[in-house]
Amino acid sequence: MSDELNSILTRPVDRKGFIAAGALGALMAAGGGRFLADAEAAELRAQLSRTLYYYNWADYVNPKTYGEFTKKTGVKVKKDFYASNEVLQAKLKAGARGYDLAVPTGYMVKILAAEKLLEPIDWSKLPTARRNLSPKFKSLPFDPRDKWSVPKDWGTTGFAYRKDLVKERPTSWKQFFDLMKTKYSKKVTLLDGSPEVIGSIAKMLGYSYSTGDRGELDKVREFLLDLKPHVHSIDSTTYKNKLVRGTAVMGMAWNGDGAFVASKKPAEYVIPSEGGELWVDSYVIPKGARNRDAAHAWINFAYTPRINALETSYTYYGSPLKRELLKKPLARAIYNNPDVFPPDRLLRKLEANNVSAAATRLRERIWTEFKAS
Amino acid sequence: MAVAAPEVAESRGPSSRARGGSGGPRYPGWLALPAVFWYLLFFLGPLGIMASYSFGEISGFSDVKFAWNLENYRYLFDGPLYTDVFKKTLVMATFGTLATLVIGFPFAYYLARHAKHKTLLLLLVIVPFWTSFLIRTYSFLIILDPEFPVSRALRPLGFPEKFELLYTQKAIYIGVVYNYLPLMVLPLYAALERMDWSLVDAAQDLGDSGLRAFRRITLPLVIPGVLAGSLLVFIPLTGEFLIPEILGGGKTLFAGNLIAQQFLEARDWPFGSAIAMVVVGSLTVALLIYARAVGRQEQYG
Amino acid sequence: MGRRLLGAHAVLVYAFLYAPIVVVVALAFNGGRQVLYWEGFSTRWFGEALRDDTITEPLRTSVIIGLGNAVIACLLGTMLALALARMRAWVRVPIDALAYMTLVTPEIVFGISALIFFVQAGLWVGVESPLGIWTILIAHVVFNASVVALIVRARFVGMGQALEEAAYDLGSGPLSTFRQVTLPRLAPAILAGGLLAFTFSFDDFITSFFVSGAGTTTLPLRIFSSLRFGISPAINATAAMILGLTLLAIVVAYVVLRRSDDGRQGTVIVHQV
Numbered sequence: 001m002s003d004e005l006n007s008i009l010t011r012p013v014d015r016k017g018f019i020a021a022g023a024l025g026a027l028m029a030a031g032g033g034r035f036l037a038d039a040e041a042a043e044l045r046a047q048l049s050r051t052l053y054y055y056n057w058a059d060y061v062n063p064k065t066y067g068e069f070t071k072k073t074g075v076k077v078k079k080d081f082y083a084s085n086e087v088l089q090a091k092l093k094a095g096a097r098g099y100d101l102a103v104p105t106g107y108m109v110k111i112l113a114a115e116k117l118l119e120p121i122d123w124s125k126l127p128t129a130r131r132n133l134s135p136k137f138k139s140l141p142f143d144p145r146d147k148w149s150v151p152k153d154w155g156t157t158g159f160a161y162r163k164d165l166v167k168e169r170p171t172s173w174k175q176f177f178d179l180m181k182t183k184y185s186k187k188v189t190l191l192d193g194s195p196e197v198i199g200s201i202a203k204m205l206g207y208s209y210s211t212g213d214r215g216e217l218d219k220v221r222e223f224l225l226d227l228k229p230h231v232h233s234i235d236s237t238t239y240k241n242k243l244v245r246g247t248a249v250m251g252m253a254w255n256g257d258g259a260f261v262a263s264k265k266p267a268e269y270v271i272p273s274e275g276g277e278l279w280v281d282s283y284v285i286p287k288g289a290r291n292r293d294a295a296h297a298w299i300n301f302a303y304t305p306r307i308n309a310l311e312t313s314y315t316y317y318g319s320p321l322k323r324e325l326l327k328k329p330l331a332r333a334i335y336n337n338p339d340v341f342p343p344d345r346l347l348r349k350l351e352a353n354n355v356s357a358a359a360t361r362l363r364e365r366i367w368t369e370f371k372a373s
Numbered sequence: 374m375a376v377a378a379p380e381v382a383e384s385r386g387p388s389s390r391a392r393g394g395s396g397g398p399r400y401p402g403w404l405a406l407p408a409v410f411w412y413l414l415f416f417l418g419p420l421g422i423m424a425s426y427s428f429g430e431i432s433g434f435s436d437v438k439f440a441w442n443l444e445n446y447r448y449l450f451d452g453p454l455y456t457d458v459f460k461k462t463l464v465m466a467t468f469g470t471l472a473t474l475v476i477g478f479p480f481a482y483y484l485a486r487h488a489k490h491k492t493l494l495l496l497l498v499i500v501p502f503w504t505s506f507l508i509r510t511y512s513f514l515i516i517l518d519p520e521f522p523v524s525r526a527l528r529p530l531g532f533p534e535k536f537e538l539l540y541t542q543k544a545i546y547i548g549v550v551y552n553y554l555p556l557m558v559l560p561l562y563a564a565l566e567r568m569d570w571s572l573v574d575a576a577q578d579l580g581d582s583g584l585r586a587f588r589r590i591t592l593p594l595v596i597p598g599v600l601a602g603s604l605l606v607f608i609p610l611t612g613e614f615l616i617p618e619i620l621g622g623g624k625t626l627f628a629g630n631l632i633a634q635q636f637l638e639a640r641d642w643p644f645g646s647a648i649a650m651v652v653v654g655s656l657t658v659a660l661l662i663y664a665r666a667v668g669r670q671e672q673y674g
Numbered sequence: 675m676g677r678r679l680l681g682a683h684a685v686l687v688y689a690f691l692y693a694p695i696v697v698v699v700a701l702a703f704n705g706g707r708q709v710l711y712w713e714g715f716s717t718r719w720f721g722e723a724l725r726d727d728t729i730t731e732p733l734r735t736s737v738i739i740g741l742g743n744a745v746i747a748c749l750l751g752t753m754l755a756l757a758l759a760r761m762r763a764w765v766r767v768p769i770d771a772l773a774y775m776t777l778v779t780p781e782i783v784f785g786i787s788a789l790i791f792f793v794q795a796g797l798w799v800g801v802e803s804p805l806g807i808w809t810i811l812i813a814h815v816v817f818n819a820s821v822v823a824l825i826v827r828a829r830f831v832g833m834g835q836a837l838e839e840a841a842y843d844l845g846s847g848p849l850s851t852f853r854q855v856t857l858p859r860l861a862p863a864i865l866a867g868g869l870l871a872f873t874f875s876f877d878d879f880i881t882s883f884f885v886s887g888a889g890t891t892t893l894p895l896r897i898f899s900s901l902r903f904g905i906s907p908a909i910n911a912t913a914a915m916i917l918g919l920t921l922l923a924i925v926v927a928y929v930v931l932r933r934s935d936d937g938r939q940g941t942v943i944v945h946q947v
Contacts, residue, residue: 051889053888053889055888057899058896058899058900059900078888078889079728079891080886080888080889080890080891080895081891081895081896081899081900082883082899083898083899084637086637086638086640087637087883089435089637089640090636090637090640090786090884091789091883091884093435094786094789094790094793094884095789095790095792095793095794096789096793096805096884096887096888097793097803097888098803098805098887098888098889099888100888111434111435111640114433114434115433115434115435115436192618192623193638194638228624231622231624232540232622233540233622233623233624234622234623234624235622235623238514245518245520247518247520247539288803357431357433357434360434360639360640361431361639361641364634364635364638364639364641365454367634367638368454368455368458368626368631368634369454371623371624371625371626371630371634372454372457372458372461372625372626372631400756400757400759400760400848400852401757402757402761402765403757404753404754404756404757405753405754405757405758405761405769407749407750407753407754408750408751408753408754408773408819408823409754409769409772411750411815411816411819412772412773412776412816412819413772415788415791415812415813415815415816416772416775416776416779416784416816417772418791418795419784419787419788419790419791420775420779420784420787422787422790422791422794423783423786423787476687479680479683479684480683480684480687482680483677483680483681483683483684484684487677487680487681488684490928492928493924493925493928495866496869496924496928497688497924498688498691499869499870499873500917500920500921500924501691501692501694501695501917502873502877503873503876503877503916503917503920504694504695504698504913504916504917505877505893505894505897505913506877506879506894507879507894507897507898508694508698508897508909508910508913509694509695509698512693512694512695512697512698513694515697516693516694516697551690551691551694554687554691555870555873556870559825559866559867559869559870560824560825560828560866562862562866563825563828563829563862563863563866564828564829564832566862567829567832567833567859567862583676594832595832597827597828597829597831597832598828598829598832600828601824601825601827601828604774604777604824605777605821605824605825608774608777608778609777611778611780612778612779612780612781612782615879628780629780629782632780632782632783633780633782636782636783636786642786645783646783649779649780649783652778652780653775653778653779653780653783656774656778657771657774657775657778660771660774660778661767661770661771661774664767664770664774665767
């Protein structure tokens with residue numbers, strides 16, 4: 001039973017309260033989860049304060065969702081945007097407070113939690129989420145007790161290429177990089193992040209994605225420096241436009257962007273045979289949040305299948321809900337799209353980013369060398 | 374009419390000597406107080422924090438432990454990796470400043486001397502910069518693209534079909550000149566505008582070539598403006614990192630990128646602070662030396 | 675001959691300056707979202723931009739901060755320039771160094787350290803969340819006051835003192851000398867400085883990002899964070915509208931001022947010695 005209902009029923013009974021409690025009781029008895037949900041909603045609306053400060057990636061929420069949320073709860077959403085996990089972390093670390101909700105990627109959740117920049121999640125306020133969350137996304141390695149985060153969506157890091165401009169059909173990192181160094185030199189983009197680039201090369205060489213081993217990283221470094229002259233650009237923000245326009249023919253990519261390109265031009269997104277990265281973006285409540293109730297309300301709201309389908313069809317990233325729940329509300333093309341919902345056998349080869357603090361320093365130095373060369 | 378030659382300003386009569394020093398009404402020093410106070414509180418405060426970080430070291434993912442050592446500075450100069458980045462940055466900043474000067478000076482000159490509706494034209498220079506920097510720079514991505522409609526249309530006239538301009542050093546320079554031009558033009562214009570052009574005309578009537586008149590009369594007066602403009606371009610240019618990232622394809626690393634990278638991706642605030650301190654320190658010293666060398670002129674101001 | 679060459683150069687420079695603008699405006703009218711292909715003329719993006727409060731609110735914030743910061747920066751910077759120009763070296767040099775440092779410091783460093791500073795200062799004063807429009811404005815002024823000071827100083831230094839000395843000798847007090855002799859001649863530099871200050875503030879991104887509070891977004895922040903999909907047409911439409919408005923304002927102001935200027939010419943000459 002939710003906290004709100006609880007509080008109604010334990011309040012000292014005045015006449016109105018008694019009648020209200022009695023009515024609720026009757027409704028509950030009369031049955032129907034729907035009645036219950038409506039009553040919950042009404043009570044929620046009365047108790048929540050007016051505004052939710054949502055700090056997010058831009059274009060990461062279907063604009064319709066904001067309106068639906070406000071309609072249901074009466075809470076207005078004030079949106080602020082950041083463009084990278086790192087910049088979110090820098091701001092929170094330097095002391096910025098006042099955001100109620102943010103959406104970092106898994107590895108950043110771990111860092112933020114370690115730096116005590118998060119408020120714990122109160123799962124008692126998330127009945128819908130608890131019901132609908134797929135067991136595959138419980139106890140993820142970056143938050144094993146689900147204390148700090150609730151998954152929002154997930155995706156993979158691999159590469160994408162234009163089927164009409166690249167006649168070969170690369171299926172591995174090795175092929176990807178070989179083609180990059182030879183036939184398609186200067187027409188291939190890389191993501192602008194040392195975790196992704198170093199991690200992918202590490203996977204190709206047979207190492208762990210998050211390796212911090214000096215010997216292994218040396219090999220990665222050699223390979224990377226060799227690669228530099230063949231790079232078209234190092235870009236995480238606009239590479240999908242480059243692929244659509246054809247100025248680049250291949251690129252290291254996230255699956256949502258890959259699906260986007262494929263929706264505009266003949267293209268293919270590939271999870272390479274050596275493996276890649278599996279990432280999960282999660283809701284967190286930053287420290288100093290003033291409206292934790294509203295934050296929880298949003299998270300819970302986002303776990304209703306209809307709303308979640310709205311989100312998935314906007315971002316093209318995978319949903320952490322139990323898949324069957326999405327069958328009805330989600331368009332068939334998206335539901336069956338293997339880029340949005342890769343099959344398990346592919347997912348097995350993927351690793352999550354788990355770079356240690358010490359390894360970060362080593363890897364960053366390599367990355368600097370690469371960029372400066 | 375505006376006063377032209379410094380020779381006039383040097384005349385020291387008994388009245389100026391009576392007021393002491395370099396003569397002329399001296400504006401009270403307390404005028405500087407508001408600005409100084411602002412700097413002390415809102416600039417030195419933050420900078421002091423950074424300076425103290427530079428003596429610390431990173432612990433854990435991004436915490437700062439105050440070890441009070443010079444380790445970060447040692448790491449910075451350990452090997453050529455980072456100093457090369459500094460060198461490249463200085464080269465880029467110098468060339469960028471020169472390019473803006475070469476393009477901006479004749480432009481400002483024309484505006485100050487020959488143009489009608491000067492203020493309007495000057496404002497028209499600034500107006501493009503009220504669109505966002507990002508929008509402008511991203512527009513260049515379109516303009517420099519070989520598939521740009523104008524370029525496509527010019528192909529029958531011999532315009533090359535495939536040229537590589539985007540994501541190269543050249544693109545960075547184009548972006549730099551574009552975004553820093555008003556910084557150069559405005560001070561130049563402000564200095565040129567007060568010139569008494571009749572002096573130049575007179576010199577030419579008396580037989581000086583245009584170039585000679587320029588050198589003897591205009592140039593000395595314009596130097597403060599040139600310096601101001603060059604400083605306004607060079608200095609922020611050393612910290613520039615968005616243009617190299619967007620137009621250069623993220624393939625070159627300048628000091629600005631390096632620092633941003635340390636604070637964000639590497640989360641190594643002490644190291645980032647150390648780099649920043651080196652940049653700030655060395656540039657300030659260079660500026661002071663420079664200002665001193667030029668300072669004699671200012672004494673007559 | 676030289677004049678014609680210079681004129682041609684000026685035209686080319688204007689073409690260069692406005693090329694991206696033309697692109698932006700063209701895209702604002704492009705019916706589709708594609709960036710290199712024309713998909714028909716349409717004004718729908720303008721409507722969308724106006725209806726989108728995640729665009730109009732940041733725009734308003736940016737303008738307010740820009741104007742406020744221009745005024746303050748001009749005040750502080752001009753006073754600083756005047757005081758510095760005739761100061762003794764041992765006072766002038768440290769202040770000079772300070773001003774230079776504000777220009778030299780990379781924005782990301784200043785942004786983060788200013789954030790830390792504001793948060794700590796806030797705690798000290800008992801304010802839990804000090805970040806907001808004011809902190810952005812304060813941070814912008816730090817840089818812009820130096821810009822104004824630099825420009826005004828350059829002009830002031832080269833101005834020469836003869837006129838001011840003459841006015842002094844004729845018995846004019848310092849305040850009226852300033853008002854009637856110095857200020858009018860400094861005006862173009864102050865205006866130039868103020869324009870730059872507004873522009874920098876309006877366009878500023880890195881510093882603003884760090885010192886902005888929850889719920890305060892400026893236009894550049896809004897634009898940067900949506901870059902994953904490229905510049906959206908609604909953003910281009912917003913830029914086009916800003917351009918249109920400012921051009922209109924400038925032309926109108928110019929026409930109006932010119933008219934009153936013609937009357938004032940006579941008095942200006944009389945005031946000058």
